[in-house]
Amino acid sequence: MGCIVQKYGGTSVGSVERIQNVAQRVARTVAAGNRVAVVVSAMGDTTDELMAMAKQITPYPSARELAMLLSTGEQVSIALLAMALQTLGCDAMAFTGSQAGVVTDGVPCNARIAAFNANRVKEALAAGNVAVVAGFQGAAACGEINTLGRGGSDTTAVALAAAIGADSCEIYTDVDGVYTIDPRVVPEARKLVEITYDEMLELASLGANVLHPRSVECAKEHGVIIHVRSSFHEEIGTLVKEDTAMEKGTVIRGIACDEGQVKFAVLGVPDKPGVAARIFSAIGQAGVNVDLIVQSIRREGENDILFTVAGEEYEKVHAVLEPLVQELGARRLQHQRGLAKISVVGAGMIDNTGVAAGMFQALANAGVNIEIISTSEIKISCLISDEGLIAAAQAIHAYFKLHEDVCYPE
Ligand code: ADP
Ligand code: ASP
Ligand code: MG
Numbered sequence: 001m002g003c004i005v006q007k008y009g010g011t012s013v014g015s016v017e018r019i020q021n022v023a024q025r026v027a028r029t030v031a032a033g034n035r036v037a038v039v040v041s042a043m044g045d046t047t048d049e050l051m052a053m054a055k056q057i058t059p060y061p062s063a064r065e066l067a068m069l070l071s072t073g074e075q076v077s078i079a080l081l082a083m084a085l086q087t088l089g090c091d092a093m094a095f096t097g098s099q100a101g102v103v104t105d106g107v108p109c110n111a112r113i114a115a116f117n118a119n120r121v122k123e124a125l126a127a128g129n130v131a132v133v134a135g136f137q138g139a140a141a142c143g144e145i146n147t148l149g150r151g152g153s154d155t156t157a158v159a160l161a162a163a164i165g166a167d168s169c170e171i172y173t174d175v176d177g178v179y180t181i182d183p184r185v186v187p188e189a190r191k192l193v194e195i196t197y198d199e200m201l202e203l204a205s206l207g208a209n210v211l212h213p214r215s216v217e218c219a220k221e222h223g224v225i226i227h228v229r230s231s232f233h234e235e236i237g238t239l240v241k242e243d244t245a246m247e248k249g250t251v252i253r254g255i256a257c258d259e260g261q262v263k264f265a266v267l268g269v270p271d272k273p274g275v276a277a278r279i280f281s282a283i284g285q286a287g288v289n290v291d292l293i294v295q296s297i298r299r300e301g302e303n304d305i306l307f308t309v310a311g312e313e314y315e316k317v318h319a320v321l322e323p324l325v326q327e328l329g330a331r332r333l334q335h336q337r338g339l340a341k342i343s344v345v346g347a348g349m350i351d352n353t354g355v356a357a358g359m360f361q362a363l364a365n366a367g368v369n370i371e372i373i374s375t376s377e378i379k380i381s382c383l384i385s386d387e388g389l390i391a392a393a394q395a396i397h398a399y400f401k402l403h404e405d406v407c408y409p410e
Contacts, residue, residue: 001033001034001035002033002034002035002167002168003034003035003036003037003125003164003165003166003167004029004034004035004036004037004166004167004168004169004170005036005037005038005039005157005158005160005161005164005166005168005169005170006025006026006029006036006037006038006039006157006170006172007038007039007040007041007135007153007154007156007157007169007170007171007172008022008038008039008040008041008172008231009041009153009171009172009173009174009231010041010042010043010044010045010046010047011044011173011174011231012041012172012173012174012231012232013040013041013042013043013044013077013080013081014043014044015043015044016080019043019077019080019081019084020084021231022038022040022081022084022172022231023081023084023085023087023088023090024088025172025231026038026081026085026090026130027085027088027089027090030090030130035125036125036130036131037121037125037130037131037132037133037160037164037166038081038130038131038132038133039133039134039135039153039156039157039160040074040077040078040081040132040133040134040135040153041073041074041077041135041136041153042070042073042074042076042077042136043073043076043077043080046073046076047070047073047136047150050069050070050072050073051066051070053069054066054069059315063108063109064108064144066108066109066147067108067109067111067137067144067145067146067147068145070109070136070147071096071097071134071136071137071145071147073136074096074097074134074135074136074137074153075096075134077134078094078095078096078132078133078134079094081094081132082094082130082132085130085132090130091127091128091129091130092129092130092131092132093124093129093130093131093132094132094134095120095121095124095131095132095133095134096134096137097133097134097135097136097137097138097139097156098137098138098139098143098145099120100116100118100120100121100131100133100134100160101115101116101117101118101119101120101121101163102116102137102138102139102156102159103115103116103117103138103139103140103141104138104139104140104146104148105140105146106140106141106142106144106146107146108144108146108147109146109147109149110147110148110149111138111140111146111147111148111149112148112214113138113148113155113156113159113214113218114141116159116160116162116163117163118160118163118164121133121160121163121164122164125164133156133160134156135148135152135153135154135156135157136148136152136153136156137152137156138156148212148214149212149214150209150212151209151211151212152212152214153212154171154211154212154215155212155214155215155218157169157171157215158215158216158218158219158222158224158226159218161222161224162218162219162221162222162224166224168225168227169219169224169225169226169227170226170227170229171211171215171226171227171228171229172229172230172231173210173228173229173230173231174230174231174232175210175230176191176229176230176233176235176237177191177192177228177229177230177236177237177238178191178192178195178200178203178208178210178211178228178237178238178240178254179191179192179210179254180192180253180254180255180397180402180403181208181254181255181256181257181393181397181402182208182210182257185257185389185390185393186255186390186393186394186397188394188397188398188403189397189402189403190402190403190404190405191237191238192238192253192254193238193239193244194238194239194240194241194244195238195239195240195241195244195253195254196240196241196242196243196244196253196347197216197219197220197240197241197242198220198347198378199253199254199345199346199347199378200216200240201213201216201217201220202256202343202345202376202378202379203253203254203256203343203345204216204256206256206258206341206343206345206379206381207256207257207258207259207341207343208254208256208257210228211226211228211240216240219240220242223242225239225240225241226239226240226241227239227240228240250346250348251346251348251349251352251355251400252344252345252346252348252349252355252400252402253345253346253347253348254344254345254346254402255342255343255344255345255393255396255397255402256342256343256345257340257341257342257343257389257393258340258341258342258343259340259386259389260310260311260312260338260340260386261291261308261309261310261311261339261340261341261383262308262309262310262311262313262314262317262335262336262337262339263306263307263308263335263336263339263371263372263383264306264307264308264309264317264318264321264333264334264335265304265305265306265332265333265334265335265336266279266304266305266306266321266325266328266330266332266333267304267330267331267332267333267334268302268303268304268330268331268332269302269303269304269305269328269329269330269331270301270302270303270328270329270330271298271301271302271303275303275305275328276295276305278324278328279305279321279324279328280293280307282320282321282324283309283317283320283321285320286316286317286319286320287316288309288313288316288317288320289309289310289313290307290308290309291307291308291309291310291341292306292307292308292341292372292374292381292383293305293306293307294306294307294372294374302331306372308339308341308372308383311337314335314337318333318335321333338385338386338387339371339383339384339385339386340383340384340385340386340388340389341381341382341383341384342381342382342384342389342392342393342396343379343380343381343382344359344379344380344396344400345378345379346378346379347378349377349378349379349380350377350378355380356373356375356380358399358400359380359382359396359399360382361399362392362395362396362398362399362400363382363384363392363395363396365395365399366388366391366392366394366395367388367391368384368385368388368391368392368395369384369385369388370382370383370384371383371384371385
């Protein structure tokens with residue numbers, strides 16, 4: 001008897017009818033002789049709607065109460081799916097994250113899973129039930145409800161698969177698998193048969209929201225193979241795994257886009273030790289993740305420090321930097337909104353030259369200006385304007401011929 005974890009995202013459970021369709025798919029998997037644990041997201045745009053309601057009350061809701069509010073979305077889905085399964089004659093039990101044994105690290109809205117004590121889920125499965133578990137949530141050791149960050153239900157699913165030793169972890173979503181780029185941005189995008197953990201982690205961290213980055217980290221750590229596939233048909237999707245036998249010759253695996261970034265520039269900071277540490281530790285203490293960082297070449301004992309953060313963090317960063325600029329004796333603080341990051345990712349870059357030149361050429365051909373460049377072993381990112389993003393994505397995708405099927409080795 002196989003043990004399978006299936007995760008269904010917001011669109012896949014977006015209405016009562018869709019929940020009933022999911023129940024039928026789960027029931028078929030049970031009828032085929034498997035034990036099944038299901039992780040579900042909140043229905044449709046529920047999480048966005050809950051967030052919007054909070055923002056109507058205050059622009060700065062307390063993180064503790066926000067986690068309390070957002071976690072309710074998933075609770076609706078588990079109850080309805082368990083009922084739909086029972087109606088089909090399939091025994092099912094719904095569990096909140098905390099009841100399922102998800103112990104979080106105490107960060108209210110961006111918690112990590114510290115432990116998964118899955119005994120109750122295992123018992124429910126052993127007794128012949130489908131265990132229906134709320135994604136995206138858990139409780140800290142002290143009992144506080146935490147959420148795992150947007151898209152975090154994927155991480156619940158992978159962590160559950162590791163905790164119960166499942167044979168497979170299937171992530172059902174509204175696309176057919178992982179594509180070379182978001183198919184909503186570039187319709188010529190090609191579905192990948194397989195992708196490595198490292199490449200998927202880079203793509204997810206750089207903005208490809210088809211998988212939550214921590215779900216890929218967790219899968220790599222525990223050796224869980226993820227199968228990303230559509231909840232609307234039976235076709236095979238994309239396998240995310242350690243090594244890929246196929247597509248070995250590919251230099252670039254995919255492109256990720258991340259819109260709505262804001263760039264801050266602290267101009268004319270004194271060139272002495274400790275200045276960068278002061279700036280970035282203050283931003284870190286405000287709980288903001290900094291993305292690209294550039295320090296300009298020193299001139300007359302001064303530097304310019306530039307960095308980017310997600311657009312919604314603008315107020316927090318501005319509030320931290322304004323007094324600090326005065327204190328450090330910097331000349332000026334500037335910011336620019338409406339920026340996007342576009343990144344190419346591929347393990348093949350390690351042994352192949354010319355990828356950076358190709359990317360810059362493609363951007364030049366599309367008439368897109370580059371603000372900041374950043375590279376690592378398997379990725380190159382460029383900061384560009386939001387308006388240029390689609391043209392840039394299409395140009396880079398076409399330049400590297402990512403729409404073409406590669407020849408698999410014999
Ligand atoms: P779910 O609610 O099922 O978790 P998400 O909206 O979180 O779904 O993720 C699926 C979406 O991810 C797709 O609809 C697609 O627009 C987007 N996406 C971004 N990059 C990619 C990619 N490389 N391949 C496939 N989908 C992608
Ligand atoms: N419902 C949460 C969100 O919209 C978690 C998830 O769907 O994975 O971010
Ligand atoms: Mg998602």
